[in-house]
Amino acid sequence: MNIIVCIKQVPDTTEVRIDPETNTLIRSGVRCIINPFDMYAIEEGLRLKDKFEARVTVITMGPPQAEEALREAISLGADEAILVSDRLFAGSDTWATSYTLSKAIQKIKDYSLVICGKQAIDGDTAQVGPGISAHLDIPQITYVKKIEEMCFNSTENGERSESRATHSRDSYIKAERMTEEGYEIIESPLPCLITVVKEINEPRLPSLKGKMKAKSAGIKKWEAKDLDVDPDLIGLNGSPTKVVKIFTPPPRKGGQILQGDPEEVSEKLVDLLKGEIP
Amino acid sequence: MDYLLTEEQIMIRDLARQIATEKIKPVAAKYDIEGIFPWDIVKVMGDSDLFGIYIEEKYGGTGGGVMELVLATEELSKACGGISLSLAATALGTFPIILFGTEEQKHKYLPDLARGKKLAAFALTEAGAGSDAAAVATTAEKKGDYYLLNGTKQWITNGGEAEVYTVVASVDRSKGARGAATFIVEKGTEGFEFGKKEDKMGIRASATSELIFSDCKIPKKNLLGREGMGFIVAMKTFDQSRPGVAAQALGIAQGALDLTVQYVKERKQFGKSISSFQGVQFMLADMATEIEAARALIYATARMTDSGAKKISKESAMAKLFASDMAMKVTTDCVQLFGGYGYMRDYPIEKFMRDAKITQIYEGTNQIQRGVIASSLIKEKAA
Ligand SMILES: Cc1cc2nc3c(=O)[nH]c(=O)nc-3n(C[C@H](O)[C@H](O)[C@H](O)COP(=O)(O)OP(=O)(O)OC[C@H]3O[C@@H](n4cnc5c(N)ncnc54)[C@H](O)[C@@H]3O)c2cc1C
Helix, strand or coil, X not given: CEEEEECCEEECCCCCEECCCXXXXXXXXXXXXXXXXXXXXXXXXXXXXXHHCCEEEEEEECCHHHHHHHHHHHHHCCCEEEEEXXXXXXXXXXXXXXXXHHHHHHHHCCCCEEEEECCCCCCCCCCHHHHXXXXXXXXXXXXXXXXXXXXXXXXXXXXXCCCCCCCCCCCEEXXXXXXXXXXXXXXXXXXXXEEECHHHCCCCCCCHHHHHHHHHCCCEEECHHHCCCCHHHCCCCCCCCCCCCCCCCCCCCCCCCCCCCHHHHHHHHHHHHHCCCC | CCCCCCHHHHHHHHHHHHHHHHHHHHHHHHHHHHCCCCHHXXXXXXXXXXXHCCCCHHHCCCCCCHHHHHHHHHHHXXXXXXXXXXXHXXXXXXXXXXXXXXXXXXXXXXXXXXXXXXXXXXXXXXXXXXXXXXXXXXXXXXXXXXXXXXXXXXXXXXXXXXXXXXXXXXXXXXXXXXXXXXXXXXXXXXXXXXXXXXXXXXXXXXXXXXEXXXXXXXXXXXXXXXXXXXXXXXXXXXXXHHHHHHHHHHHHHHHHHHHHHHHHHHCEECCEEHHHCHHHHHHHHHHHHHHHHHHHXXXXXXXXXHCCCCCCHHHHHHHHHHHHHHHHHHHHHHHHHHHHHHCCCCCCHHXXXXXXXXXXXXXXXXXXXXXXXXXXXXXHHHC
């Protein structure tokens, strides 16, 4: 079984500050890390690897230095890593990113499960995971906090239709999906895409042998020309999102605490609500 | 200071640092209060391959030596000098096998120790045999193809938790130090039990227990080296392990100083940060300098040891002596700079002072280290 984990390299937002003049992130000198939610995605992939003897492939779209994030994933135990990187991808929004990643996943062909973190801490959109599943036309389960069951039966022969790889009736996943009120249990055939929340596991630390392996591991690099992509759908051109303005919301003014006995306070409150007291 | 570490040594240091800050620091106070053994952290250290950093690759390790062990122990000790000891004391119990074990013994024991699946311990001390290690009263009586072990070891680090024990016993008491031998004893062997677990001043996350042997049958193939070599095994082992104790002291001191620098910047008296007072600044400067001097001595000793140098007792003793005295002084001064807050258990600094003390005592007290150094000097002069 092959599992694909999509990860993103992000600035460590605990260290990022915003330039009050330009309203943009001050990125210089800020450490880059694997998006924390993706660490749970990697961990879940590695746990399934141990259970099913699966192969875990990590994939990221980003600038050349995102290779670091892939090496870190290998040091944790991932088997293979692919860097999708090209000037032509620059400026991609979540639509173009999920389109491009879906094309890279199609190129891998043989997979049963795609795992993403629920969202990235720099953009917080939570759109790329679901976007990939839509582009691939496979089912999705978002905000997964537990994989209850998973059954994988490989198809009889090695031949596979391109994106609907390893789809057979008795390969399925059953997962608990977090909602605001509680959780839902959803069953889906494989291949399927899930996005995971931090409740799902506790990510491991790298091992020394893993780190040594990661140092010399070969990382595949795919550019636009290596993928079957429509040039109009990638990069800035392929991105319908237009950023009109970025601003820091004004800090909230301090609240007001009304004091006194209940009658007095409720009277004051009513006046305030009516707007009679400035 | 740049010590020109190899790429692999930097990886080990960074990995140990990550474990220290992410896994150990948040639980150090809890383990200190409860005094229970930190198996969850030991598992993390094992999964990260830290237990194999001084063991050859063919036995499942990553092929480093004392220098690698020193780097990891230092980093782990910055967060907790007790938890880091699970690694350092396992190394102490493993060195006799590395130095004197047969191929068969190495293949049998080292792979599980390298993976952290099993811990080790070294048992020399007894109620009547502390600094005078040659006075061991535990006996190993030869009976055909096995030995019968009788006696009680005390204050054995990792005691009760470890699976593999290297134990020094006397095969011939009339010969004194020349009548000792070292044996590998596995937990669970009939006649081998654990006595009292000690309640200690510091390094409370480390287990310190009594080992009781009563007609404990040890197969002959578990003898390390030869009969009569027990004391040599112990001394050669200490030569390798003392830089590790020194690194534990170094880490404790550095961990304490790091907290103290942060504290003095935040604490305000007389309308300003206490770090603005020269009296405080000079203390910080002295501490940082002494820590760096200890680090330089320890790293140099570790590298010399790993180079295969034969005579390392003096240097090894110097590293342990200097670093542990330094750590006691530095941690005491750190408590001083925290003032009354430093004396309170709610603040993390007093633990460093309690943890530092042991490094002046075990694996030979600092008086004994001075003795080792002085006798080397005198011997060198005579030659
Ligand atoms: C927490 C802890 C963990 C330990 N772990 C282990 C372990 O894993 N394995 C193990 O075998 N042992 C272990 N020990 C034992 C430790 O190594 C001994 O405590 C130490 O060697 C000192 O022996 P002692 O306590 O009997 O002190 P003593 O030998 O009684 O010494 C008392 C004092 O007299 C001084 N003194 C003694 N002889 C001389 C001399 N000739 N010249 C000058 N001064 C002298 C000493 O320096 C000391 O200050 C541990 C001890 C502790 C406290």
